Structures are given as structure tokens and as C-alpha cells.
Amino acid sequence: MDRDDIWQQSVKCAPRLCAALLELSNEWTPSIIRNLDARINKEIAFPKTFNDPIWGPINLYEWEVAILDSPLLQRLRGVLQLGSADYVYPGATHTRLNHTIGVIEVATRIIKALETNATYRREFGTNRDENIALPGKKDILPIRLAALLHDIGHGAFSHATESLLELSYVHEIPELQTLFLKLFPARKPTVSELVAALLVLSEPMHNALMHARIEIPQQDKLSVSIAARILGSHVELDCKYLVGVISGPIDADKIDYMSRDSYFSGLPIGMDAKRLISKLEVVTVRPDNTRIPELIKKASESPNQCYYDIGISVAGITAYEQMVVGRVMLYDRVYYHHKVRAAEAMIRRIFHCMEKDLNNSTSVKDTISLQSDATLIWNIENNIALTDSTRDLAGRYRKRNLFHRAYAFAERLIDGLGDLPEEDEEDTRMEMWNQICDVAQSKSGQGKLEDEIYEVATRLVEMAPERYIIDEFSRSDVIVNLPENKVAASGGKLLMKSESGYLSQVNLYFHPEKWSEAFSSVKECGYVFTPMQLVQVVCDASRIVFYERFRTIMSDEALQMCKINDTSNEIFQLAQENGLCGQDAVEAIGNRKVQLVPIQKDEIRLPSDWKREDPTLLARIHKEIEENMPIGFASNLKGHLLDAIESIAEFVKTMDERGEFKSQVKPKEKTELQSELIKFLKARGLDAREGQEISGGESDVILPGEIVVENKVVGESDDPWQSVPDAELQARRYRIGLCNSVAITVIAYKPKTEAAFLKQSERIEIVPMVDYENETLAIRFYVPWGYGNPSDAKAS
Amino acid sequence: MSHIDEAAQLLMAAWMLSEENEGGPKPRIPTEGNILDRALQVSIREGAFPEWFRGILHFTDGSTGLECLELQEILKVAQKRRLTTAPNPSYHATELRISARVARWRLKRLNVSEEDAKGWANILRNAIIQIKGGTPTLVDE
Numbered sequence: 010m011d012r013d014d015i016w017q018q019s020v021k022c023a024p025r026l027c028a029a030l031l032e033l034s035n036e037w038t039p040s041i042i043r044n045l046d047a048r049i050n051k052e053i054a055f056p057k058t059f060n061d062p063i064w065g066p067i068n069l070y071e072w073e074v075a076i077l078d079s080p081l082l083q084r085l086r087g088v089l090q091l092g093s094a095d096y097v098y099p100g101a102t103h104t105r106l107n108h109t110i111g112v113i114e115v116a117t118r119i120i121k122a123l124e125t126n127a128t129y130r131r132e133f134g135t136n137r138d139e140n141i142a143l144p145g146k147k148d149i150l151p152i153r154l155a156a157l158l159h160d161i162g163h164g165a166f167s168h169a170t171e172s173l174l175e176l177s178y179v180h181e182i183p184e185l186q187t188l189f190l191k192l193f194p195a196r197k198p199t200v201s202e203l204v205a206a207l208l209v210l211s212e213p214m215h216n217a218l219m220h221a222r223i224e225i226p227q228q229d230k231l232s233v234s235i236a237a238r239i240l241g242s243h244v245e246l247d248c249k250y251l252v253g254v255i256s257g258p259i260d261a262d263k264i265d266y267m268s269r270d271s272y273f274s275g276l277p278i279g280m281d282a283k284r285l286i287s288k289l290e291v292v293t294v295r296p297d298n299t300r301i302p303e304l305i306k307k308a309s310e311s312p313n314q315c316y317y318d319i320g321i322s323v324a325g326i327t328a329y330e331q332m333v334v335g336r337v338m339l340y341d342r343v344y345y346h347h348k349v350r351a352a353e354a355m356i357r358r359i360f361h362c363m364e365k366d367l368n369n370s371t372s373v374k375d376t377i378s379l380q381s382d383a384t385l386i387w388n389i390e391n392n393i394a395l396t397d398s399t400r401d402l403a404g405r406y407r408k409r410n411l412f413h414r415a416y417a418f419a420e421r422l423i424d425g426l427g428d429l430p431e432e433d434e435e436d437t438r439m440e441m442w443n444q445i446c447d448v449a450q451s452k453s454g455q456g457k458l459e460d461e462i463y464e465v466a467t468r469l470v471e472m473a474p475e476r477y478i479i480d481e482f483s484r485s486d487v488i489v490n491l492p493e494n495k496v497a498a499s500g501g502k503l504l505m506k507s508e509s510g511y512l513s514q515v516n517l518y519f520h521p522e523k524w525s526e527a528f529s530s531v532k533e534c535g536y537v538f539t540p541m542q543l544v545q546v547v548c549d550a551s552r553i554v555f556y557e558r559f560r561t562i563m564s565d566e567a568l569q570m571c572k573i574n575d576t577s578n579e580i581f582q583l584a585q586e587n588g589l590c591g592q593d594a595v596e597a598i599g600n601r602k603v604q605l606v607p608i609q610k611d612e613i614r615l616p617s618d619w620k621r622e623d624p625t626l627l628a629r630i631h632k633e634i635e636e637n638m639p640i641g642f643a644s645n646l647k648g649h650l651l652d653a654i655e656s657i658a659e660f661v662k663t664m665d666e667r668g669e670f671k672s673q674v675k676p677k678e679k680t681e682l683q684s685e686l687i688k689f690l691k692a693r694g695l696d697a698r699e700g701q702e703i704s705g706g707e708s709d710v711i712l713p714g715e716i717v718v719e720n721k722v723v724g725e726s727d728d729p730w731q732s733v734p735d736a737e738l739q740a741r742r743y744r745i746g747l748c749n750s751v752a753i754t755v756i757a758y759k760p761k762t763e764a765a766f767l768k769q770s771e772r773i774e775i776v777p778m779v780d781y782e783n784e785t786l787a788i789r790f791y792v793p794w795g796y797g798n799p800s801d802a803k804a805s
Numbered sequence: 806m807s808h809i810d811e812a813a814q815l816l817m818a819a820w821m822l823s824e825e826n827e828g829g830p831k832p833r834i835p836t837e838g839n840i841l842d843r844a845l846q847v848s849i850r851e852g853a854f855p856e857w858f859r860g861i862l863h864f865t866d867g868s869t870g871l872e873c874l875e876l877q878e879i880l881k882v883a884q885k886r887r888l889t890t891a892p893n894p895s896y897h898a899t900e901l902r903i904s905a906r907v908a909r910w911r912l913k914r915l916n917v918s919e920e921d922a923k924g925w926a927n928i929l930r931n932a933i934i935q936i937k938g939g940t941p942t943l944v945d946e
Contacts, residue, residue, distance in 0.1 A: 194865050197874050303870040502869035514869045639910040
């Protein structure tokens with residue numbers, strides 16, 4: 010594979026990213042050449058020795074030192090391996106540079122172990138196999154360089170900023186991933202792996218790797234070989250069984266970071282790295298020693314009906330299990346510690362605020378720079394081009410004034426469903442949790458939740474200043490965090506060799522990776538983070554928002570996790586009196602019971618002539634209501650909703666009978682349609698309020714149960730159902746103010762054709778709410794106007 | 806919602822509805838031995854699943870056989886959303902937690918018809934039966 014060709018294809022997929030990385034490469038790689046030039050006329054140097062607390066003395070070749078001494082690697086001296094974890098584990102100050110050097114050593118030990126195994130199999134035993142290749146310089150030295158360069162794609166604060174790049178290069182990165190999967194078949198590369206591979210493949214780096222002082226065979230292919238090793242691919246590899254040394258199920262990267270992270274955070278995980286490495290083997294895959302079809306086929310098609318790969322002997326399974334279990338512990342206690350999560354969420358928030366302040370998305374050059382993490386934060390804190398709140402946030406981070414948990418949410422914490430029948434409880438709980446995931450999993454959904462919590466919290470502060478002693482409160486003080494589940498990140502699957510030479514996937518006594526997935530998913534929890542001073546108000550606001558949006562309350566355990574002591578309900582009563590939540594919210598939160606009831610078909614009341622006209626009408630409406638509101642309604646809302654449906658349906662019918670809008674003059678929304686509606690509803694005894702200023706907008710009509718009714722008059726239409734596609738958008742604006750999940754729209758339209766004059770039974774429609782992540786019921790009623798005399802209305 | 810999220814919901818909802826058995830044990834979906842990986846590839850070739858679902862999946866020949874690179878993430882998301890249980894002790898299959906009712910609600914949100922979902926799940930099931938039945942489908946990528 011040609012490096013130039015790969016680069017050109019990459020540029021086509023990701024022009025901005027490649028241009029930025031080329032610029033960095035141009036800046037940082039010349040020093041590699043200078044370092045190597047300085048050695049040209051000198052005696053060949055012995056390897057340089059580094060002392061490492063984990064692995065002892067580590068030797069690096071001259072060219073490796075030359076690359077190590079360049080800004081490309083030296084910048085990793087300022088990037089902490091564990092990002093913000095040193096805020097919780099003060100010893101965790103080891104850097105990516107320490108780790109990088111360690112990976113070289115571990116990679117070398119893995120190669121030696123495999124070489125020893127291969128030699129043994131070539132020279133000893135009854136089943137000697139002289140065809141097993143021994144690793145040569147052509148493979149070993151590029152693997153070492155891949156170890157050296159594998160983390161150059163990591164930005165400031167390690168993993169915290171990767172997601173920012175995914176957003177900034179939202180199209181380019183997936184395209185690159187697809188391209189690299191084709192060019193370097195292995196597994197889907199992460200953002201940092203892509204960046205590292207691109208830096209290696211860039212022309213300045215490729216030229217540096219061609220230096221005469223680098224004594225590696227086939228240097229012209231070196232950059233491609235290194236990139237392939239970083240990505241875990243077989244490309245440009247003679248000894249195929251070495252493919253997973255840098256990136257595989259048991260690779261040098263994992264072994265080093267687990268050993269190192271455990272050591273420096275002071276958290277023993279009991280991983281026996283030496284035994285694990287010693288049990289790695291070169292396995293021979295033949296058609297008769299496996300049942301995996303693809304392996305059988307590949308072996309059948311290979312020279313000598315076999316090929317070689319890396320595997321683990323059954324005697325090494327315990328060590329492998331230890332590694333997997335240890336990794337789960339590290340993730341659970343270090344990487345996913347709630348304070349570490351809070352700190353990393355703050356970092357992402359700081360960068361997000363910077364993007365807004367500077368009106369510029371985060372570039373790869375912002376995260377991959379020569380600034381250390383500490384310098385970067387300092388510079389942000391003192392950058393006068395940024396707003397005070399962004400700088401303040403950076404200052405808080407630097408001084409370890411971290412956000413606290415104000416609200417915890419998880420499926421296991423959902424409460425208040427005990428009165429439901431068991432099956433309904435399970436279904437309701439699952440659907441509630443999935444609706445929360447629908448919103449909280451995405452960045453935009455998190456942003457909307459944060460907006461709502463902030464808005465409610467601000468109003469709570471105004472309402473109850475004696476309860477919340479707060480100096481400042483800004484939007485950036487609320488962070489909703491539901492992380493991706495990376496605990497059991499799979500490094501690919503591993504072949505296990507039994508004593509008889511039979512090959513299978515690792516699955517002997519129990520599957521450690523599956524166990525780790527189960528462990529992590531049970532422990533997973535979302536949080537709302539905020540500064541300590543704001544914890545109470547953000548907690549109260551979150552409880553309101555989660556109820557109003559998802560009809561969900563969390564258990565006392567959730568409050569205890571956040572160390573919330575004040576669980577009094579007066580604030581929710583006050584919130585209800587001020588229109589921040591419904592009475593059902595007060596009861597649900599206070600009584601720890603969510604009263605959700607479905608609407609039964611027989612409870613829906615529609616005009617008899619409509620039901621005669623379409624005998625399936627009730628069933629259809631009922632089904633659509635149920636599908637749109639699967640977890641039901643608050644019990645006090647249900648009655649009001651049924652009344653509203655009945656009354657507005659009667660209104661539509663009556664307007665038709667009276668010929669109220671048959672005139673060719675377009676009725677006015679407010680003074681005709683709306684006023685007729687209100688008059689009619691009041692005559693039926695409904696308390697219909699009009700024209701309120703709510704949440705910055707003017708509603709049309711509010712019915713009991715805080716049901717919003719919008720009125721729209723449109724012109725000629727031959728498809729009334731499409732005449733106002735976003736009619737409910739306005740109603741949605743009132744969600745916070747009116748705390749409801751039901752929106753009704755009455756649409757007066759002029760039928761363009763006879764077919765457009767809807768039958769009575771077609772004048773009620775349940776509309777799916779497009780682009781809404783929360784559960785909202787939208788009901789539309791259609792009222793024709795301008796159709797002339799009643800006798801002309803053939804569809805009546 | 807990411808496509809992986811949606812894929813997890815679609816896969817489990819479809820599987821549940823195609824095996825709906827009132828009052829019976831919850832269905833299981835095989836998650837080991839690359840069976841589901843291969844079956845997905847076969848199903849996709851037979852036109853199952855919507856375009857967006859097919860478009861996110863990549864297949865490669867891994868050390869332990871054909872792998873769908875996104876499948877592990879899809880299964881994890883399914884577990885995270887509690888659509889499936891934690892793996893059973895043998896870890897050869899995962900039990901679905903999602904009920905038929907919730908499956909229908911989820912499909913509604915994904916704008917997928919129940920009929921389509923069941924049809925795709927049946928194609929997937931047939932592929933799994935064929936693969937497990939000793940006549941493994943060797944597929945070239």
C-alpha cells in the first residue's frame with residue numbers, strides 16, 4: 010500500500026483534519042531530522058536506558074530517542090495519562106510520555122514471549138513446526154516505533170476532549186473511520202488512533218522516518234507499517250501473529266496502562282502481567298483444530314493448510330480473567346469515579362463555552378498543542394477574549410473547585426411504581442428509562458435538559474430566596490452527564506489453545522468480558538453536576554424537570570448518593586402555586602408514588618355521528634394515544650384531557666352544523682376562531698383561559714389540567730393534514746411554564762377540493778411529534794371554512 | 806439518538822415481537838461464537854433491516870472469525886437500556902427483558918412498522934438457524 014495514496018484518500022475524506030495535522034507535522038517533525046543528523050558521524054550508540062517504576066530499565070534505540078526528543082512526543086509530558094483523576098487520586102500524575110515508554114517495553118516483552126514460544130515449537134516436541142516464522146527486524150522495530158507513537162493523537166486531558174473533536178469533525182471522522190477500515194482491516198479506530206495514524210502517515214513524518222540513521226528494513230514502507238500496527242491491522246506485517254501487540258485483546262497498551270494506572274493511583278488490581286505475557290502463544294490454525302468456519306476456510310486456503318496467529322494457552326486464562334476484572338475495577342473506581350466524571354464534564358463544558366465565546370468549533374490544533382494540561386487551563390482562565398463565566402469555570406477547575414452531584418438517575422433508581430401491577434411496573438420502568446436515554450444520551454438532548462433544569466432552578470431561586478443562598482448562577486453551572494459505557498471496551502476477541510491444540514474463543518469457565526459488561530451496566534448512573542452552592546436548587550429543579558418530562562421520580566437512594574439532606578416538599582408546593590409544576594408532580598414527589606393511568610378506549614368520548622360514520626374511530630384514536638403516551642398520564646390530567654377531547658370535538662361538530670365558518674372570508678384567529686372556541690367551551694362549563702403570557706409567548710387557550718390549545722387559521726389546502734406541519738411547536742414552548750405533555754391544535758382550513766373537505770370522523774388526528782425527544786401527545790382538530798352553503802358541503 | 810442506539814432498540818424490539826409468546830419465557834438472542842455477527846451479514850445481504858441500520862455495520866475477518874465491528878457496542882447499548890438482561894452464566898445467549906408492549910412503543914418512536922420489524926427478525930432467525938445447524942454460511946467480504 011502506498012503512503013501517498015493513503016494520504017490522498019484521507020484528504021478527500023477529511024480535508025480540514027488532514028490540513029490541520031499536516032501543519033502540526035510540519036512544525037514538529039523537523040527536530041527529529043535534526044536530532045538524527047546530529048548523530049550521523051558518530052559511532053553507533055548503544056541503546057539509551059530509562060528507569061521505569063513499573064518495568065525497571067527500558068532500552069530505547071538511538072532513533073527512538075531522536076523521535077522521543079521531538080515536540081511530537083515531548084508534548085505528552087504535559088498530558089496526564091488519567092486526565093483529571095489526580096484530583097481524586099493525588100498520585101495519579103503519571104503522563105502519557107511515561108506510559109508511551111512503558112508500552113515500548115511491554116511490546117518488546119510480548120514479542121520476546123512469542124519468539125520464545127515460536128522457537129520452542131520449531132525446535133522441540135513431537136509436533137515441531139519449522140514453518141513458524143521468527144520475528145525479524147522488519148516487524149519488531151516498526152512495532153516498537155508504533156508503541157512510541159501510538160498516543161501522539163491524544164489531546165489535552167486525554168479522553169475528555171475526544172468527544173469535542175468528534176463534534177467538530179462530525180462528518181470527517183466517520184468517513185475516515187470507514188476509509189481506514191477498508192485500508193487497514195481490523196477494528197473501528199478511535200479518534201486518537203486516527204489522529205496518530207494520520208500524523209505518522211503525513212509527508213513530513215514519513216520523510217523523517219526515511220532518515221539514514223534509522224536502521225529498519227524497507228524504510229519506504231515504515232510509516233504505513235507503523236500506522237497499521239497502531240490500528241491493529243495485518244498490513245505490512247510478515248509475522249502475522251504479531252498483529253495484536255500494540256492494539257489487540259491483550260496488547261502492550263492495556264498491560265502498561267493497567268499496571269501503571271493501578272500503581273500510581275494506589276489501587277491494587279491484582280493483575281499478573283508477567284504471567285499473562287508468558288502465556289501468550291503462537292497458535293497454528295488448521296482446518297482440523299477449530300470449528301470456527303472463517304478460520305477453517307482461511308487455513309484451507311493458506312500455504313501448508315495452516316496459518317499462525319496469537320492466542321493464549323488455557324493455563325493463562327486465569328491471568329486473562331484477572332486482567333479483565335482488574336480493568337473493570339479501574340474503570341469503576343478511577344476512570345468513572347463521580348468526581349473524575351465531574352471534572353471531565355467541566356473540561357468539556359469549558360471547551361464548549363470557549364467555542365461559543367469565540368464563535369469557533371474546537372480544532373484538533375486546540376487540543377493537540379505544546380501546552381500542558383495545566384498551562385492550557387491557566388491560559389483559558391486568563392484569556393480576556395473569553396467571557397467571565399468561561400474564565401471562572403476554568404479557574405474553578407484549576408483550583409479543584411469541582412462540581413458536585415445534585416441529582417442521580419438510573420434505571421434501578423426509578424421509584425414510585427409499586428402500585429402498578431408487576432408487568433406494568435416493569436414495562437413502565439423500562440419505557441421511562443429508555444425515554445430518559447433517548448434524551449440524555451445525545452449532546453443536544455443533554456443540552457435541552459440542562460436548559461430546562463436551569464430555567465426551573467432560576468425561578469425557584471426567585472421564588473424562595475431564603476431557601477437558596479446563591480451568589481451567582483449561570484447556565485454553564487448545570488451539566489447533565491450520562492457517559493458512554495466504555496468500561497468493557499473490547500479489544501477484539503482472543504483465541505484460546507487447549508492442551509490438545511484445539512482452538513476456540515476464550516469461554517472456559519466464565520466469560521470475563523461479559524461479566525464486566527454486566528457489572529458496569531448495573532453500576533452505571535447518570536448525574537446532574539453543579540457547583541456545591543447550587544446543589545439544593547439544582548436538585549429540586551431536576552426532580553421537577555425529570556417528573557414533568559419523563560413522569561419519573563428517583564428513589565431516596567438517589568438523593569443519598571448526592572448527599573441531599575433536605576427532602577422537604579414545601580418547595581414543590583410553592584413551585585406548583587407559581588406554575589412551575591403540576592399538582593400531580595407535588596403528589597408524586599411528596600408521596601413517592603407516580604400515578605400513571607392509561608386511557609381506556611371506552612373512556613374516550615366523541616360525537617355519536619362520528620362513531621357511526623367510522624366504527625373504528627375510537628379504536629384508532631385509542632391506539633394512537635397509547636402509542637404516543639405509552640406510560641400513561643398523570644391521573645389528574647387524564648380526566649381533563651378526556652373532557653377537552655370531548656368538548657373540542659363537539660365544537661368542531663357544532664361549527665359545522667351552524668355553518669359558522671362557511672363564509673368565504675377568512676376567519677381571524679384570535680377574534681373569531683379562538684373567541685368562538687372559548688365561548689363554546691365556557692358554555693359547556695369548562696374553565697377556558699385565554700391569551701396568557703407564558704414562557705415568553707402568548708398562548709391561545711389554556712384548559713383545566715394546563716392543557717394548551719393553539720388555534721390556527723390557514724388558507725386553501727388540498728391536504729389539511731399537511732397544512733400546518735409544525736403547529737405544535739408553539740405549544741411546546743410552554744412546556745416549562747405549563748408543565749404538560751399534551752398539546753391540542755384547532756386548525757381552520759379552506760378545502761381546496763371536494764376531497765379536502767374532511768368527513769366528520771376524519772377531523773380528529775393524533776400527530777407524531779417530530780424532533781421531540783420527550784413524550785408529548787399532540788391532538789389536532791380540523792374545522793373547514795369558506796365552503797359556501799351547507800348544501801355544497803357534500804362530505805358533511 | 807445515535808444510530809447505534811437505534812440499532813440496539815430495533816434489533817431487540819424486532820426479535821421480541823417475532824418471538825412473542827404470551828405468558829411464555831422471554832426469548833433469547835445468541836451473542837456468542839460470532840453467530841449473530843454472521844447472521845447479521847447474511848440478513849443484510851438478503852435485504853433485511855432499513856438502510857440506516859445496514860449502513861452503520863462493518864464486517865471483518867477477525868482472529869476468532871467473522872466479526873461485526875459494531876455488534877458489541879449494539880449489545881452493550883441494549884443492556885444499558887435494559888432491553889436485555891446481563892448475560893447468563895453460559896454467556897452463549899442473552900435474554901430479552903423488553904416486553905412486546907415496550908417493543909411496539911420503541912418501534913413507534915423509530916418509525917418502524919411492526920410488520921417490517923418481524924419480517925427482518927425472521928430473516929435473522931433463519932440465518933442463525935442455518936449457521937448453528939452445522940451448515941455454516943461461509944461468507945466472503
